[in-house]
Every structure is written in C-alpha cells, then in structure tokens.
Amino acid sequence: MALLNGRPADPEALRVLALTNYGHFTSMRVDDQRVRGLSQHLDRLVRDCRTVFGTELDISRVRQYVRDAVGDEAGASVVRVTVFDPGLDLGHPVSADDPHVLVTHRSAAALPLPPLRVRTARYQRDIAQVKHTGLFGALHHRRAAQLAGFDDALFVDADGLISEGGTWNVGFISPQGVIWPKADVLPGITMALLQELSPHTTEPVPVDSLTGMRAAFAANTTIGVRAISTIDGLQLATEHPVLVQMRESFLALRGERL
Incomplete structure (x- = not known):
C-alpha cells in the first residue's frame, strides 16, 4: 500500500517522482508500533525539506500518515517516507515548493542479519x-x-x-x-x-x-x-x-x- 498525503496514491501523481527522482526520504524500522530514533527521523525530514524544497514540513501530519499506513499491524516492518512535489517542472525546479508525503511500507527481516x-x-x-x-x-x-x-x-x-x-x-x-x-x-x-x-x-x-x-x-x-x-x-x-x-x-x- 502507498499513501500520498494520507490517501491511496494515484499512480499519475507519482509520475514526476519516477521521471525526475527529485526528493528526499527517510526509512524507519517499526517493531510492534515502536521506532528506534523516531524523533531523529522526523527531524531529518524537516531539515532535508528545507534544503531540498526551501519550505517547512508539517511533521505532525507526517506522523499521522505513518500511523495510518502501519495501522494496528504487529511485528516488524520498514516504513519509507518520501517527500516530493508532484508539480515539479524539470526545466524549472525552483518552482517546486509544495512537497507531498508518500508513505510506503514492507515487511522487515528478523535481526540480526548475516555478515x-x-x-x-x-x-x-x-x-x-x-x-x-x-x-x-x-x-x-x-x-x-x-x-x-x-x-x-x-x-x-x-x-x-x-x-x-x-x-x-x-x-x-x-x-x-x-x-x-x-x-x-x-x-x-x-x-x-x-x-x-x-x-x-x-x-x-x-x-x-x-x-x-x-x-x-x-x-x-x-x-x-x-x-x-x-x-x-x-x-x-x-x-x-x-x-x-x-x-x-x-x-x-x-x-x-x-
């Protein structure tokens, strides 16, 4: 499942991300509804959004989007939060200042992993x-x-x-x-x-x-x-x-x- 701003993602909205690959993200491992370093992950998203898009990110909304994606799921998963602007113009990236939040998640392998x-x-x-x-x-x-x-x-x-x-x-x-x-x-x-x-x-x-x-x-x-x-x-x-x-x-x- 992929959620864009908290709703099921329209593939057309993801076209710019696929064609330009301009954005930033963080990936976090969720174990039974808990994330090691969650505050640091959210701080990274805010910091990188300023660098990449020159604007502030509403981190409370991001956290809610992640909750919506994970739901009441137990066990381990990896959630990726990708921030990009579907309106980005390849010729004028300076106009990209309306970041959207894409949340995807997948199952995670048991730790530790082999060398x-x-x-x-x-x-x-x-x-x-x-x-x-x-x-x-x-x-x-x-x-x-x-x-x-x-x-x-x-x-x-x-x-x-x-x-x-x-x-x-x-x-x-x-x-x-x-x-x-x-x-x-x-x-x-x-x-x-x-x-x-x-x-x-x-x-x-x-x-x-x-x-x-x-x-x-x-x-x-x-x-x-x-x-x-x-x-x-x-x-x-x-x-x-x-x-x-x-x-x-x-x-x-x-x-x-x-």
Missing part, C-alpha cells in the same frame, strides 16, 4: 548530508559489487578515505575501540543512536589502515548492526565482543511509539 562481504569503490554521493532519492550511483556500484561476487560496495573518496556504504554507515573496531569515519557522509540515525550507546572516536580511515582493524560493521535502520566479514580480500571477525555488545545494545532499545 556482509563488501568491496571498495571510488564514489562520493551528491549532497551527502541529505538522504535524497538520487540512488543511481550507489545502486550502480552495489550491482557491480554483486556481479563481482560481493554483497555491497564500500565507498572511498578522492583522498582515499573510507566514507560509507551504499545505503548504510560503516564503523570499525580497532585495538583502541570503535571508530566512525570522518568523511562527507549521511548522518545516519542508527549511527547516531550507536554513538550515544558506546564510546567512540570519529577520525579519517584511510583504505590502507584497514589491515589494522579487528572488525567492521554496517549500520542503518533496516539492518541494525550488521557485521562485515570481508572488505576486498581482508577477512574480519564477525563476533568480536565489542561488535556483539553494540548489536545487543541497539536491539535492546525500545524505541518511541508512533
């Missing part, structure tokens, strides 16, 4: 601080990684520094503790929650420093804390004690009620 095998790729997302709908580059590199026998891509910037994954943040466990890359990345909600739960540092992570890492993990709302078993040819521990503790602490978060 990922990733390969590095030179890539930098456009306007990395915004969770925008422009996913072509990220998905292209994910596809290339899968064709090469991996699960996903891990991005490296022009300076040779690790940044993020295709749709997730990445963290590392070194002998000194948890490290989050200092780079131009999306400020993920799950990453922020984990940073509140565990001591950490944020510092540049050059590709050639990976051999000194004990473990690595991907983090986003859908996958939680997911171990990375392989980066290129480097094998990493998937049950490192610090990683296990982070995963369990995250899963123990009760979340906010919708």
Whole structure:
C-alpha cells in the first residue's frame, strides 16, 4: 500500500517522482508500533525539506500518515517516507515548493542479519548530508559489487578515505575501540543512536589502515548492526565482543511509539 498525503496514491501523481527522482526520504524500522530514533527521523525530514524544497514540513501530519499506513499491524516492518512535489517542472525546479508525503511500507527481516562481504569503490554521493532519492550511483556500484561476487560496495573518496556504504554507515573496531569515519557522509540515525550507546572516536580511515582493524560493521535502520566479514580480500571477525555488545545494545532499545 502507498499513501500520498494520507490517501491511496494515484499512480499519475507519482509520475514526476519516477521521471525526475527529485526528493528526499527517510526509512524507519517499526517493531510492534515502536521506532528506534523516531524523533531523529522526523527531524531529518524537516531539515532535508528545507534544503531540498526551501519550505517547512508539517511533521505532525507526517506522523499521522505513518500511523495510518502501519495501522494496528504487529511485528516488524520498514516504513519509507518520501517527500516530493508532484508539480515539479524539470526545466524549472525552483518552482517546486509544495512537497507531498508518500508513505510506503514492507515487511522487515528478523535481526540480526548475516555478515556482509563488501568491496571498495571510488564514489562520493551528491549532497551527502541529505538522504535524497538520487540512488543511481550507489545502486550502480552495489550491482557491480554483486556481479563481482560481493554483497555491497564500500565507498572511498578522492583522498582515499573510507566514507560509507551504499545505503548504510560503516564503523570499525580497532585495538583502541570503535571508530566512525570522518568523511562527507549521511548522518545516519542508527549511527547516531550507536554513538550515544558506546564510546567512540570519529577520525579519517584511510583504505590502507584497514589491515589494522579487528572488525567492521554496517549500520542503518533496516539492518541494525550488521557485521562485515570481508572488505576486498581482508577477512574480519564477525563476533568480536565489542561488535556483539553494540548489536545487543541497539536491539535492546525500545524505541518511541508512533
């Protein structure tokens, strides 16, 4: 089911989103009517709406739309809230200032998920601080990684520094503790929650420093804390004690009620 401004979406209204792919979104995992980091997800929508459309988003309406989409459903699902303007003119995007709210949801897999095998790729997302709908580059590199026998891509910037994954943040466990890359990345909600739960540092992570890492993990709302078993040819521990503790602490978060 897809709801546009709280009503069943007319396919014609979605045409602009399909043809221009101009908008922003957040995805949140709902477990028994609760969302870890719900307030942060809503704050992200407000912040990104100002950047993408230059206008304010009525977050109380958004929250109601999400409630309508989920209903009284129990169990786990992933809700995506996409903000776009059906009236956008490709030649004059400056006129796009009437954002609509599309809410979709799907079932979610049980956590934790099995480890990922990733390969590095030179890539930098456009306007990395915004969770925008422009996913072509990220998905292209994910596809290339899968064709090469991996699960996903891990991005490296022009300076040779690790940044993020295709749709997730990445963290590392070194002998000194948890490290989050200092780079131009999306400020993920799950990453922020984990940073509140565990001591950490944020510092540049050059590709050639990976051999000194004990473990690595991907983090986003859908996958939680997911171990990375392989980066290129480097094998990493998937049950490192610090990683296990982070995963369990995250899963123990009760979340906010919708």
